[in-house]
Amino acid sequence: MSVARRFIKQELPLHLVRRHLEPGPVVLLTSAQGTSRNVMTLGWQTVMEFSPSLVGCMISAGNHSFELIRQSGSCVINVPPANLIDTVVGIGNTSGADIDKFETYSLTTEPGVKVPAPSIAECFASFECRLSDDRLVESHNFFVFEIVHATVARLARMPRTLHYTGDGVFMISGRRIDKSALFNPHML
Amino acid sequence: MSVARRFIKQELPLHLVRRHLEPGPVVLLTSAQGTSRNVMTLGWQTVMEFSPSLVGCMISAGNHSFELIRQSGSCVINVPPANLIDTVVGIGNTSGADIDKFETYSLTTEPGVKVPAPSIAECFASFECRLSDDRLVESHNFFVFEIVHATVARLARMPRTLHYTGDGVFMISGRRIDKSALFNPHML
Ligand SMILES: Cc1cc2nc3c(=O)[nH]c(=O)nc-3n(C[C@H](O)[C@H](O)[C@H](O)COP(=O)(O)O)c2cc1C
Ligand SMILES: Cc1cc2nc3c(=O)[nH]c(=O)nc-3n(C[C@H](O)[C@H](O)[C@H](O)COP(=O)(O)O)c2cc1C
Numbered sequence: 001m002s003v004a005r006r007f008i009k010q011e012l013p014l015h016l017v018r019r020h021l022e023p024g025p026v027v028l029l030t031s032a033q034g035t036s037r038n039v040m041t042l043g044w045q046t047v048m049e050f051s052p053s054l055v056g057c058m059i060s061a062g063n064h065s066f067e068l069i070r071q072s073g074s075c076v077i078n079v080p081p082a083n084l085i086d087t088v089v090g091i092g093n094t095s096g097a098d099i100d101k102f103e104t105y106s107l108t109t110e111p112g113v114k115v116p117a118p119s120i121a122e123c124f125a126s127f128e129c130r131l132s133d134d135r136l137v138e139s140h141n142f143f144v145f146e147i148v149h150a151t152v153a154r155l156a157r158m159p160r161t162l163h164y165t166g167d168g169v170f171m172i173s174g175r176r177i178d179k180s181a182l183f184n185p186h187m188l
Numbered sequence: 189m190s191v192a193r194r195f196i197k198q199e200l201p202l203h204l205v206r207r208h209l210e211p212g213p214v215v216l217l218t219s220a221q222g223t224s225r226n227v228m229t230l231g232w233q234t235v236m237e238f239s240p241s242l243v244g245c246m247i248s249a250g251n252h253s254f255e256l257i258r259q260s261g262s263c264v265i266n267v268p269p270a271n272l273i274d275t276v277v278g279i280g281n282t283s284g285a286d287i288d289k290f291e292t293y294s295l296t297t298e299p300g301v302k303v304p305a306p307s308i309a310e311c312f313a314s315f316e317c318r319l320s321d322d323r324l325v326e327s328h329n330f331f332v333f334e335i336v337h338a339t340v341a342r343l344a345r346m347p348r349t350l351h352y353t354g355d356g357v358f359m360i361s362g363r364r365i366d367k368s369a370l371f372n373p374h375m376l
Contacts, residue, residue: 016354022231023351023359024212043210046234048246048328056244056330058236089370135323140236140332142244144324160362163211163351166204168368168376171211173359174348180356182277188356 004084006108006121009151014053017150020079020125021055022047023173025161026088028078028123029057030109031068032116037109039101039120040065041092043164045077053147054132061141064096069143073131074115077147078123081159082172087122088162114149124159125152192272194296194309197339202241205338208267208313209243210235211361213349214276216266216311217245218297219256220304225297227289227308228253229280231352233265241335242320249329252284257331261319262303265335266311269347270360275310276350302337312347313340 021027026043044058055077059066069075080088087105094101102109102118109118112128119126129145136142163171180188209215214231232246243265247254257263268276275293282289290297290306297306300316307314317333324330351359368376 019353019355022212023353024210044235046244046246047232048330054328056234058234085365085367086370089367093370093372093375133324133328136321136332140242140321142236142332144328144330163361165207165211165364167207168371169364169366171364172362173351174362176353176357176359177273178357179273179277182274182281183356184281187281 003106004087004122007124007153009124009126009153012150012152014147014150015051017053017127017147018047018050020152021045021077023161024163025079025173026164026170028080028088028091028120029059029065030076030078030117030120031065031072032118033068033072036068037102037118038065038068038096039091039107040096041088048144052132053150055127055129055145055147057143057145058141059143066141070137072116074117075129075145076112076115076117076119077127077129078120079125079161080123082162084122085162085170119151124155125150191294192275192310195312195341197312197314197341200338200340202335202338203239205241205315205335206235206238208340209233209265211349212351213267213361214352214358216268216276216279216308217247217253218264218266218305218308219253219260220306221256221260224256225290225306226253226256226284227279227295228284229276236332240320241338243315243317243333243335245331245333246329247331254329258325260304262305263317263333264300264303264305264307265315265317266308267313267349268311270350272310273350273358307339312343313338
């Protein structure tokens with residue numbers, strides 16, 4: 001596997017995180033607890049609030065990541081560029097119970113600022129999360145996280161993202177279209 | 189506004205709904221309670237389970253739709269094709285408390301099969317929902333719905349979809365790429 005581009009990221013105001021998550025990209029969720037750390041692929045996420053910046057994630061209890069995230073009460077949501085697609089598939093088809101996925105997939109980790117989980121340098125945005133509401137964890141494996149620190153690469157143009165449709169098929173994000181002229185100012 | 193295409197839809201097995209919602213499209217949520225009915229634009233949704241087919245939606249309590257959905261315990265998630273973009277913006281910038289948005293935006297409604305809310309013929313997929321879990325409604329306006337009836341247009345190629353990034357800017361879905369050969373069979 002060729003070496004992927006590493007991004008230099010800068011802090012992003014928390015209420016702007018939605019720009020990157022609301023379109024629905026597949027993300028890489030990193031976790032750490034004690035001396036263990038891990039990374040998994042996740043498509044089932046949604047923005048839930050601007051401020052505080054809340055995101056909901058469905059993390060299956062069968063995944064090795066589940067207990068690391070539950071016990072540490074934290075994780076990092078990393079947004080991979082579309083050219084990381086084979087890595088995204090690999091990370092979503094192997095378990096941290098069996099292998100060190102950071103090593104296997106040559107990912108560069110950077111220490112979290114506010115959480116124990118690392119950020120991934122090959123992802124262009126990283127959002128550090130603290131568990132905010134666990135009422136739906138037992139019944140639905142659904143975690144509500146508050147984003148407590150956000151970084152994103154400063155680029156003239158954001159990289160394309162991956163959007164999963166199931167059946168092994170991804171949609172790659174397409175062009176942007178600005179309709180702000182049609183919005184009520186208070187809706188922007 | 190020109191007349192939009194109406195889709196003829198056929199029933200879809202419920203566990204396949206994720207194909208259409210997981211990539212993260214903006215949807216049109218219809219609701220009905222008594223003699224009132226309404227439609228709103230919604231971007232904050234996520235798949236939560238295959239079977240039963242669960243979807244989580246953040247529906248702000250300030251919206252007129254909120255009480256219709258809460259009281260009827262149901263709604264329909266309609267997926268609009270990208271060329272409906274001006275309608276999607278209009279519906280998300282006006283309130284059913286003030287106008288009949290079906291009339292204003294020339295939408296054709298079809299009666300729900302299992303819920304009181306109508307489906308929209310100008311949308312290529314419609315998923316009828318019953319409220320399944322309301323524990324996060326009070327605190328987060330977050331509804332967990334079970335999809336109880338699903339229809340989708342049979343087309344050689346699904347229309348492009350809209351993905352919201354905030355600030356009045358949408359991403360239009362792009363090309364698809366099949367990576368199923370890299371998946372473990374049980375992950376497909
Ligand atoms: C594209 C894709 C999307 C996925 N989305 C999710 C998800 O939303 N939630 C989840 O629990 N697992 C999801 N998975 C599966 C996990 O990534 C997979 O079970 C992984 O092996 C878990 O790793 P772990 O056991 O090391 O935690 C997805 C996998 C792929 C390939
Ligand atoms: C692209 C877009 C996405 C939106 N997403 C949501 C959402 O996820 N949740 C929500 O409560 N409102 C969302 N809105 C705002 C509602 O659509 C808007 O408040 C609408 O006027 C509500 O209509 P109602 O009062 O008739 O129910 C969105 C608006 C737009 C334009």
